[in-house]
Each structure stands twice: as structure tokens, then as C-alpha cells.
Amino acid sequence: MESRYDRAITVFSPDGHLFQVEYAQEAVKKGSTAVGIRGTDIVVLGVEKKSVAKLQDERTVRKICALDDHVCMAFAGLTADARVVINRARVECQSYKLTVEDPVTVEYITRFIATLKQKYTQSNGRRPFGISALIVGFDDDGIPRLYQTDPSGTYHAWKANAIGRSAKTVREFLEKNYTEDAIANDNEAIKLAIRALLEIVQSGGKNIELAIIRRNQPLKMFSAKEIESQVTAIEKEKEETEKKKSKKTA
Amino acid sequence: MAATFFGEVVKAPCRAGTEDEEEDDEGRKETPEDREVRRQLARKREVRLLRRQTKTSLEVSLLEKYPCSKFIIAIGNNAVAFLSSFVTSSGVWEEVGCAKLWNEWCRTTDTAHLSPTEAFCVFYHLKSNPSVFGSCPRKNLQITVLTCRHVTDYKTSESTSSLHPPFLKALKTQNFKEPPCCSLLEQPNIVHDLPAAVLSYCQVWKIPAILYLCYTDVMKLDLITVEAFKPVLSSRSLKGLVKNIPQSTEVLKKLVTTNEIQSNIYT
Numbered sequence: 001m002e003s004r005y006d007r008a009i010t011v012f013s014p015d016g017h018l019f020q021v022e023y024a025q026e027a028v029k030k031g032s033t034a035v036g037i038r039g040t041d042i043v044v045l046g047v048e049k050k051s052v053a054k055l056q057d058e059r060t061v062r063k064i065c066a067l068d069d070h071v072c073m074a075f076a077g078l079t080a081d082a083r084v085v086i087n088r089a090r091v092e093c094q095s096y097k098l099t100v101e102d103p104v105t106v107e108y109i110t111r112f113i114a115t116l117k118q119k120y121t122q123s124n125g126r127r128p129f130g131i132s133a134l135i136v137g138f139d140d141d142g143i144p145r146l147y148q149t150d151p152s153g154t155y156h157a158w159k160a161n162a163i164g165r166s167a168k169t170v171r172e173f174l175e176k177n178y179t180e181d182a183i184a185n186d187n188e189a190i191k192l193a194i195r196a197l198l199e200i201v202q203s204g205g206k207n208i209e210l211a212i213i214r215r216n217q218p219l220k221m222f223s224a225k226e227i228e229s230q231v232t233a234i235e236k237e238k239e240e241t242e243k244k245k246s247k248k249t250a
Numbered sequence: 251m252a253a254t255f256f257g258e259v260v261k262a263p264c265r266a267g268t269e270d271e272e273e274d275d276e277g278r279k280e281t282p283e284d285r286e287v288r289r290q291l292a293r294k295r296e297v298r299l300l301r302r303q304t305k306t307s308l309e310v311s312l313l314e315k316y317p318c319s320k321f322i323i324a325i326g327n328n329a330v331a332f333l334s335s336f337v338t339s340s341g342v343w344e345e346v347g348c349a350k351l352w353n354e355w356c357r358t359t360d361t362a363h364l365s366p367t368e369a370f371c372v373f374y375h376l377k378s379n380p381s382v383f384g385s386c387p388r389k390n391l392q393i394t395v396l397t398c399r400h401v402t403d404y405k406t407s408e409s410t411s412s413l414h415p416p417f418l419k420a421l422k423t424q425n426f427k428e429p430p431c432c433s434l435l436e437q438p439n440i441v442h443d444l445p446a447a448v449l450s451y452c453q454v455w456k457i458p459a460i461l462y463l464c465y466t467d468v469m470k471l472d473l474i475t476v477e478a479f480k481p482v483l484s485s486r487s488l489k490g491l492v493k494n495i496p497q498s499t500e501v502l503k504k505l506v507t508t509n510e511i512q513s514n515i516y517t
Binding site for chain 2 (some may be wrong): 022025027030031032048051061063075076077078079080082202
């Protein structure tokens, strides 16, 4: 049944599926994991860095991109599609600022990206964008925001979410560990993001990239050293809790 | 026969074959040349067994030389990676020979000088327990086949979103009495190529054999796919062959990273 209804994006199957959109969601699962966390005064984006070929310049393989001074996003899926979406979003941010003389709200730019994606699910001869995006930032009112979009063009606000290859595992981890204590202060929120990624990343800190936005501050990308120090701190904490546990049982 | 517009009678072309008496004999008779070409082709397509290190051919057929109780075949890069990192890396396995063959689909035309790395099948036997290996249809022989298939080949009445590849399915011959390590392959799915040939052979000759088929969405060498074979380690044929699982996992990771072809399509 599927094979007769999955070639054209504009064709529904008898049971109401748009198979091209569902297949686009599979393409997203081929990208490496990205996690987003909304704290009280901070938003954190963490991604699993893809291993770069020896002769390749690392700087050209970026999963976290700024859309404006106060908004940034991480994506998972087809690299080229992401580049196109990011460019359109960046242009829209500036166009909005020129027209309205105010920076975009996070929700506005998310809605713009989602509408763009939805358009591509409804016209003939095109295919959906094969990316999901996590968009974070602060609005003028100072409230932190985290949104997620997917290839179908839907968007939702989240407290914490993950997209990409092992998103399910990371989301389960976040559901268990996202508590008021976990995001009590900025450092805790950063640690939560790193701990979530360490669940699925293969060789520890050197395969993680992290970016944060604090209220009224621009995007900050963490250096490899800073990430390493966070990872060591997390591992130390883990050891201490293990010791305490073994003492209790003994 | 047909008539044309101008009244001439012409022979109508017929694909069913000519019914004329004047059959073209030349096309049918086999000349000595044809026979020679056919002979050469048959020689080229012979499967050769030889020792890789010495490049000498194995005179005695492998079947007789190494009788065994367990035969494990891995087909495809993921299955081979699983076997080489979990089984052949624990214990000392000695390579006893390899099989080389050529047919018209091969890219090289030179059969005499196939490089040593182009063996299509390599045979190993466990030094400490030489009974584990061989392809002789003897009593107590048990065969395990491991292979992969793309999940799009899997037919099911459930929605595809309920499938979580990679997953394992088993298919066994009538004489295989043990419980398999995973659920059996349901109808109407069928097995193709070499694994099917092996299972058919085993079914005909009443050899207990089981095929573990991993349905995956990544056909190239992939860590998650190879790890999907792990339940097979608890089966009777592989138990005892795997000594050190953490070490094997390390070996596997190394194998996957060295073989990783850089792809920038997905980030």
C-alpha cells in the first residue's frame, strides 16, 4: 500500500499518512543528536559533534548557528537543507528588524521556519526539508524560550528536548532528570545538557559542542577546554554519588 | 506471410520462432570454437580453495580435512564485523583457507592474479577446539548463519512506525531443536541469496541450522546494527566462544571507526 502513496508529497494515503513527510522525519534521525534545555536564566544547546575527516576544516561543520544576536538554533538532518533554512531565517530576522524596528521574538522566527517547512509539504515537485530544529533565545520580556520544529512544519515549545539519532534515549533521560533543582542555576542547566549528551556520545567530552545564551547577553560557544572541565566535574560527582551509595549498602 | 500495399508477398516477422523449413542451421550448431569458449569460461568460474599465506591451493577438500560440530557463517559487512569482533577476537582462530571465485559480474577480468585481499570467503578454525569449524555434513553438526537485510524488505501488517530497526528475526530448519534467541521470521517474508541457499541445503540434508537475520536501516557498517546481533551470543553455538565482551566491544568500535566512510550529507 505504502509504495503507491509515498512518491508524491501532495498525495495522502488512504489512512491519512503523508509518507514523504514521515520519511523526512527518518532523514532527521540520521543526523547526530542535539539537545536543548530551557533554564530559568539561561538556555543551553548541546550537540554531538560529528567526527570530521582528517583533511577537513572543522569550522565548516557547525550544528549550532546564530540566527540573530538573541536567537540561535541547532539542527539535525540534511546539512544542505539546514543551510538553506538558516539563511532564510537570518534574512527574515534582519528584514523584520528593519521593518518593525524590533528584534524578532523567538516564537516569530520559529513560526517563520515552520511555515516555510510546511509550504514545502504542500507544493508539487518539491520535497520536505529533511531537518528538525531546536530554536532557543530570550525575548525582550526576558523570558527564556525553547522551540522545536520538524519536517512537517509543526512547532512546539519545550522545557527540554532532543532531536537526531539517539533522541529517544536522551529525551527519556531528560524526562527523568529535568527537575527544578536541575535547572536551579545556570551551571546546573549546563551540566544537565552535558550529562544528557554523555548518555549517548561515544568518546566523552571531545565529541560535544555546547552553546548558551544568558539573559541580555549574546550567544556564547564553549571551548573544548571548558567542556572538558565540565565533563570532569560531572564524572567526579558521579564517582562521589557511587561511593556514597556503596557506603550505604555496605 | 503477409501482403503489402503493393501486392508483394513478404515474410512477416514473427517472434514466436520460424516455422520455415529453411531454418538457419548455423546459428544452432555449436562449433568447436564455441565449445572452447564455454570450457574456458567454466574454468574461470571455478571456485578455488586455497591457503592465503602460501597461495597454494588446498589439495584435500576442506570438507574432509576439518570435520566440525559448529559452523558459523557471516554474510555481509555487519554480520562479519560482529563475528570478527566478538568471536574471532576471543580465543585464537587460525585461518585455514579462503575461497576465491570469479563470474561475469566481477570487475576484474584477470582471474589468475586476484589479489589476496579479494577472497570472497575466508575460513577460520578455533585452534583450541578444532571441532568448531567445517562444512562437512556430519552428525552433530550445527550451522548458524548471520546476515543483514534492509528493513524496507520486511513485510508486516503493522504500521512501519512501530518497527524499531535494527531488530533480529530467526529462521530455522526442521532439525534445529533449540529455541532461537529472538522471534521467528513471519510470513510473507522470504530470505534471499546465500543464506537461503545454505538453509535449503541444510533442510534437505536434515542438518540443524538457524539463520539470524538482522533488519536494519543502515546497510553500511554500523555499530548499532552490529550490536543488534548480541542476543545471538547467548545461543548454544556461540556460547563459550566469546570470552571477553567489553574487549570485543572495543574491537568492534575500532573496526567501525576505521571503516567509516566520511559522509557530509547528514549533520
